[in-house]
Amino acid sequence: MLARRIIPCLDVKEGRVVKGINFVELRDAGDPVEQAAAYDAQGADEICYLDISASPEGRSTIIDVVRRTANQVFAPLTVGGGVRSVADAERLLEAGADKIAVNTAAIRDPALIAACAQRFGSQAIVVAVDAKRKAGGGWEIYSHGGRTPEGLDGLAWCREVADRGAGELLVTSMDRDGTGQGYDTELVRAVATAVTIPVIASGGVGELAHLASGLEAGADAVLAASIFHFGQHTIGEAKAFLAERGLAIRI
Amino acid sequence: MIAIVDVCSGNLRSVERALAQAGGDVIVTRDPEVVRKADKIVVPGQGAFGVFMRGLVERGLGDSLREAIASGKPYLGICLGLQILFDESEEQGPCAGLGVIRGVVSRLHPGDPALKVPHMGWNRLVQRTRDPMLAGLDDDAHAYFVHSYHAVPVDLSLRIVEAAHGIPITAAIRKDNLFACQFHPEKSQHVGLRILRNFVEAA
Numbered sequence: 001m002l003a004r005r006i007i008p009c010l011d012v013k014e015g016r017v018v019k020g021i022n023f024v025e026l027r028d029a030g031d032p033v034e035q036a037a038a039y040d041a042q043g044a045d046e047i048c049y050l051d052i053s054a055s056p057e058g059r060s061t062i063i064d065v066v067r068r069t070a071n072q073v074f075a076p077l078t079v080g081g082g083v084r085s086v087a088d089a090e091r092l093l094e095a096g097a098d099k100i101a102v103n104t105a106a107i108r109d110p111a112l113i114a115a116c117a118q119r120f121g122s123q124a125i126v127v128a129v130d131a132k133r134k135a136g137g138g139w140e141i142y143s144h145g146g147r148t149p150e151g152l153d154g155l156a157w158c159r160e161v162a163d164r165g166a167g168e169l170l171v172t173s174m175d176r177d178g179t180g181q182g183y184d185t186e187l188v189r190a191v192a193t194a195v196t197i198p199v200i201a202s203g204g205v206g207e208l209a210h211l212a213s214g215l216e217a218g219a220d221a222v223l224a225a226s227i228f229h230f231g232q233h234t235i236g237e238a239k240a241f242l243a244e245r246g247l248a249i250r251i
Numbered sequence: 252m253i254a255i256v257d258v259c260s261g262n263l264r265s266v267e268r269a270l271a272q273a274g275g276d277v278i279v280t281r282d283p284e285v286v287r288k289a290d291k292i293v294v295p296g297q298g299a300f301g302v303f304m305r306g307l308v309e310r311g312l313g314d315s316l317r318e319a320i321a322s323g324k325p326y327l328g329i330c331l332g333l334q335i336l337f338d339e340s341e342e343q344g345p346c347a348g349l350g351v352i353r354g355v356v357s358r359l360h361p362g363d364p365a366l367k368v369p370h371m372g373w374n375r376l377v378q379r380t381r382d383p384m385l386a387g388l389d390d391d392a393h394a395y396f397v398h399s400y401h402a403v404p405v406d407l408s409l410r411i412v413e414a415a416h417g418i419p420i421t422a423a424i425r426k427d428n429l430f431a432c433q434f435h436p437e438k439s440q441h442v443g444l445r446i447l448r449n450f451v452e453a454a
Contacts, residue, residue: 001415002366003373003393040440045373045395070264076395076438096264098297098397098438121298123369123397167369167399198367220367250373250393 003250005045005221006211006238007078007200008228010035013052015061017229033068039228040073042235045250047073048170048223050101051081052145063095070096080128080170089116093124101126101170104143107150107157110164117165126200127166129158131187132174139187146174154187155194162195169195170223173203180206180226185217192218208233208241215247253451254289255279256316256332258296258306265437266295266329266447273448283315291450292319295437296331300356300400301343303331313349320351320429327450328431333424334402336431342400352426354404361417369399374414374434376422376442382411384423384430384449392442394422394434401433 010032011018017032036047047069051062059082066079079092080101089100100120106113106127116125130146131139131154139154158169171191173184181204188201198221201214205224214222227233243249253275257263263279270277270293277293278285286292294316296303307313320326334340337348340356348356359368373393378385394414401420404410412423412432423432430450436443 001375002370002396003375005372043440067264071268074265074269074437074440074444076397076435098435118299119302122399123371124297167397168371196364196367198369198371218365220372 001248003045003248004215004219004242005200006235006242006249007046007048007221007223008039008044008235009048009050009202009223009225010229011050011052011225012062012065012081013054014058015065018052032065033072035229036069036073036077039235040075043239043250044075044235046076046078046221048078048080048101051079053082063091066092066095066097078126080126085112086115086119089120089124093120099124099126099168101128103128103130106161107141107143107152110160113161113164113166117167122165122167125166126168126170127161128170128172129154129161130172130174133184142174146172146177155190158191159194162197166197168198168200170200170202176204177202179204182206182210183214183217183219183222185213188214188217188219192220208238211238212242212245212247215242252289253277253291253293254286255293255295256286256312257281258303258310258312263295266293269437269444269447270451273444273451275451281310281312283311286312286315286319289319289324291325291327292316293327293329293450294332294335295329296335297397298331299343300331300334300340300348301346304335304346304348307335317349317351323428325450325453326429326431328429329437330398330433330435333421333431333433334400336424336429337402337404340400351429352404352409352424353406354402356400356402359399359401359416359420363417366417369397370401370416370420371397373439374416374422376434377413377415377419378411379413380411382425382430383453384425384446385412386449387445388442394432394436394439394442396422396434398433
């Protein structure tokens with residue numbers, strides 16, 4: 001039986017780890033490779049880097065980070081942020097990423113999803129979706145790190161990217177990200193029901209019970225940052241807690 | 252010397268590093284001659300079957316792999332490195348494989364809408380027989396899978412490890428000198444590193 005995955009996420013800027021609080025307030029917490037190795041040792045099921053470098057020079061540093069990570073971490077690695085083309089994806093995969101995540105570029109050019117899937121296989125293509133609740137119900141898709149509303153319906157976009165060949169969806173609630181109030185479980189449930197590819201819940205974890213809520217809402221994997229990042233909990237503690245709740249977890 | 256066959260389909264670094272860490276003398280190669288001279292062969296692979304097979308054939312690697320396999324050299328296939336041993340795949344096809352093992356690679360249909368495709372994540376290895384490649388793994392060992400197609404051998408006794416995803420999935424096969432796994436040992440932490448070490452240390 002497939003275990004649900006616990007994925008610590010590291011925000012990386014100019015080759016260093018930061019954690020965005022509502023994507024604005026940043027705190028430096030060191031070398032991403034060391035962090036990734038620590039999570040690996042704790043039994044993380046996968047590790048995610050989100051590159052939030054603003055400049056092309058900054059973005060080139062992620063290649064080196066990925067390469068150094070692949071040299072010592074024998075766990076799956078997903079890298080997102082700044083992937084604009086098949087060539088960008090190829091550089092990251094060759095450096096040692098297992099999956100690349102695309103967001104804004106997929107909105108600008110949805111054909112990029114199929115192009116990447118054709119070249120690398122769907123299993124290597126994650127589409128990251130930033131969704132925010134609409135006043136009248138449902139969710140709207142945002143781009144550019146959650147700053148730009150796109151006028152796209154959340155669930156319709158999720159279905160479209162799955163049809164175009166995405167292998168997985170990373171769904172972040174803009175309403176909950178950085179709040180510590182827990183995932184938008186209605187969003188998680190709606191997306192997990194709408195598509196047949198795996199769904200990673202993201203945005204809002206403040207305590208271990210939130211991870212359970214995300215999985216119970218139908219997520220195949222849960223992503224969190226600060227709850228692990230600042231030593232509040234280890235991956236092992238999270239897994240023991242979730243296993244105790246009766247969820248399928250790899251201990 | 253262990254030849255890691257590079258078909259230009261992504262990430263070989265982890266495989267290379269893990270084998271080297273286990274004490275293997277490894278070389279990453281696209282050269283059929285190097286494959287012919289190697290003592291052991293590793294074919295890792297991710298991506299799409301058709302693209303991968305075309306890459307093999309264009310480089311003349313298909314024949315050198317068939318020869319190496321026929322000569323009895325230890326062969327370790329990973330993911331696509333397992334699938335290409337079969338007669339053909341539905342992915343981007345039908346598309347012919349190396350035809351070393353009778354059977355086809357078909358789209359995964361778990362039969363339960365709650366079970367997603369790709370089959371992505373950590374699943375328990377259900378070991379049907381003991382095999383030297385599995386030495387040191389306990390009954391609860393999990394490995395990392397990521398695939399949308401799966402290989403079904405005509406001779407099911409070749410399927411020495413299964414994983415459950417709605418249906419039993421081929422997790423590893425053994426046929427003489429061939430050991431091939433659908434999961435990624437290079438991404439499966441201590442479980443995978445042990446399998447790779449078993450391959451390096453096998454006579």
